[in-house]
Amino acid sequence: MIVVKDLHKYFGDNEVLRGINYEIDKGEKIVIVGPSGSGKSTFLRCLNLLEIPTSGQIWMEGVEITDRHTDINRIRRKMGMVFQHFNLFNNLTIMGNITLAPVKLGLMGQEEAKETAVGLLTRVGLLDKADAYPGQLSGGQKQRIAIVRSLAMNPDVMLFDEPTSALDPEMVGEVLEVMKELAESGMTMVCVTHEMGFAREVATKVLFMDAGNIQEENTPYEFFSNPKNPRLQDFLSKVL
Amino acid sequence: MENIYSMFEVAFLRKNRWQLYFKGLGVTLQIAVFASLIGILIGTVVALMKLSRNRKGKGTVFTAIATIYIDIIRGTPSVLQLLIMWFVIMKSCSNGILVASLSFGINSGAYVAEIIRAGILAVDPGQTEAGRSLGLSSFQTLRYIVLPQAFKNALPPLCNEFITLLKETAIVGYVALADLTRVANQVSTATYEAFMPLIGAAVIYFVVIKILSTLFGILERRLRQGDSR
Numbered sequence: 001m002i003v004v005k006d007l008h009k010y011f012g013d014n015e016v017l018r019g020i021n022y023e024i025d026k027g028e029k030i031v032i033v034g035p036s037g038s039g040k041s042t043f044l045r046c047l048n049l050l051e052i053p054t055s056g057q058i059w060m061e062g063v064e065i066t067d068r069h070t071d072i073n074r075i076r077r078k079m080g081m082v083f084q085h086f087n088l089f090n091n092l093t094i095m096g097n098i099t100l101a102p103v104k105l106g107l108m109g110q111e112e113a114k115e116t117a118v119g120l121l122t123r124v125g126l127l128d129k130a131d132a133y134p135g136q137l138s139g140g141q142k143q144r145i146a147i148v149r150s151l152a153m154n155p156d157v158m159l160f161d162e163p164t165s166a167l168d169p170e171m172v173g174e175v176l177e178v179m180k181e182l183a184e185s186g187m188t189m190v191c192v193t194h195e196m197g198f199a200r201e202v203a204t205k206v207l208f209m210d211a212g213n214i215q216e217e218n219t220p221y222e223f224f225s226n227p228k229n230p231r232l233q234d235f236l237s238k239v240l
Numbered sequence: 241m242e243n244i245y246s247m248f249e250v251a252f253l254r255k256n257r258w259q260l261y262f263k264g265l266g267v268t269l270q271i272a273v274f275a276s277l278i279g280i281l282i283g284t285v286v287a288l289m290k291l292s293r294n295r296k297g298k299g300t301v302f303t304a305i306a307t308i309y310i311d312i313i314r315g316t317p318s319v320l321q322l323l324i325m326w327f328v329i330m331k332s333c334s335n336g337i338l339v340a341s342l343s344f345g346i347n348s349g350a351y352v353a354e355i356i357r358a359g360i361l362a363v364d365p366g367q368t369e370a371g372r373s374l375g376l377s378s379f380q381t382l383r384y385i386v387l388p389q390a391f392k393n394a395l396p397p398l399c400n401e402f403i404t405l406l407k408e409t410a411i412v413g414y415v416a417l418a419d420l421t422r423v424a425n426q427v428s429t430a431t432y433e434a435f436m437p438l439i440g441a442a443v444i445y446f447v448v449i450k451i452l453s454t455l456f457g458i459l460e461r462r463l464r465q466g467d468s469r
Binding site: 048050052073074075076077079080081083085087088089090091092100101104105133146149150153 | 295364366367369370371372373374375376377380384385388389392465
């Protein structure tokens with residue numbers, strides 16, 4: 001579904017990604033862990049070209065998105081993204097946040113978009129917040145809305161960039177719960193996170209990134225019980 | 241007391257002079273309103289031009305044009321700009337209010353551009369990223385997400401700019417347009433009494449600007465409804 005070939009990314013002289021090769025199949029739940037500065041967020045952001053790779057290729061459903069002539073806006077419709085800092089549109093109500101893109105992109109009429117939003121809001125238990133503004137919600141609520149906003153586009157894959165890192169501890173659970181349900185529904189997911197419990201429980205594969213590359217890839221059980229890379233062993237000894 | 245009333249009578253009532261002030265205020269307001277509208281329009285476009293970036297994240301030819309425009313306007317006195325507009329560029333135009341509005345609008349546009357640019361820069365880049373990640377184009381993201389928030393940020397300094405603009409229109413006296421200040425001056429010359437006409441004009445400016453800033457305050461409060469952060 002997503003194929004990454006020899007992906008390099010420089011910020012100035014700093015090489016953040018050093019030739020990543022990876023393939024993600026439909027329905028997989030990839031969890032990426034690693035120390036900060038390892039390039040995991042940059043890698044994720046390259047997947048929908050929020051960061052433009054310096055070199056290398058990325059294909060999404062057979063289309064090379066790193067090709068200059070590809071209409072990236074069209075590809076992004078199919079790739080939902082959830083951010084660490086939620087990034088809900090502050091000038092719009094929750095309903096406006098969810099319906100803006102589907103309506104303005106002509107995918108749904110206003111009424112249909114509203115119905116979809118109501119359905120999704122009910123699913124995450126936040127229907128009563130439809131007319132509230134983002135500033136009036138808690139962090140956990142904001143993040144659940146952000147997930148719903150992406151889902152309203154009916155994406156084929158969801159990218160999560162440390163979705164629980166900016167949350168108060170007691171709100172982490174409610175967001176992970178929504179993500180777990182999403183995983184169970186068969187959604188393809190790529191998730192950068194520090195939640196090892198989530199990785200163990202939900203991931204089909206766990207990747208360890210360090211120094212701009214994928215150092216180890218394994219099933220969650222093997223990954224946590226039998227890590228081979230010494231840096232991963234060191235990393236796990238610190239976080240577990 | 242008697243004396244003050246007679247001064248007032250001479251300055252405002254005799255020969256229906258109050259009508260002159262009203263006409264003068266009308267000229268002032270017309271120029272100020274048209275110039276503000278032109279200023280907002282130019283300012284928004286120029287702000288976007290100045291912020292435009294190519295694929296490599298560098299400024300474009302539009303950035304350069306915007307910078308030159310802002311530099312020229314800010315680097316020369318507005319009286320001089322008015323005189324140039326009046327006696328050089330639009331010499332053959334007989335509609336004085338139009339010429340003055342254009343001159344002030346083009347002047348204000350440079351300041352508004354910087355205000356709006358600051359407003360845009362103050363919007364969290366995450367807002368743009370979220371918009372783009374949903375598949376919205378950069379124009380749509382700007383139109384529906386960034387600019388509404390940028391204008392809200394820009395409201396206090398914009399209010400400032402319009403107040404400045406309104407008062408600065410007083411220099412149209414230089415090109416013989418009968419605005420409020422010039423009318424007051426004419427009356428004081430005709431009656432050999434400066435106190436009442438000048439103080440009267442000052443009070444009128446003050447009241448108009450008070451109303452304007454109050455309206456901006458209401459607008460600002462209304463737009464802030466959503467955020468209780």
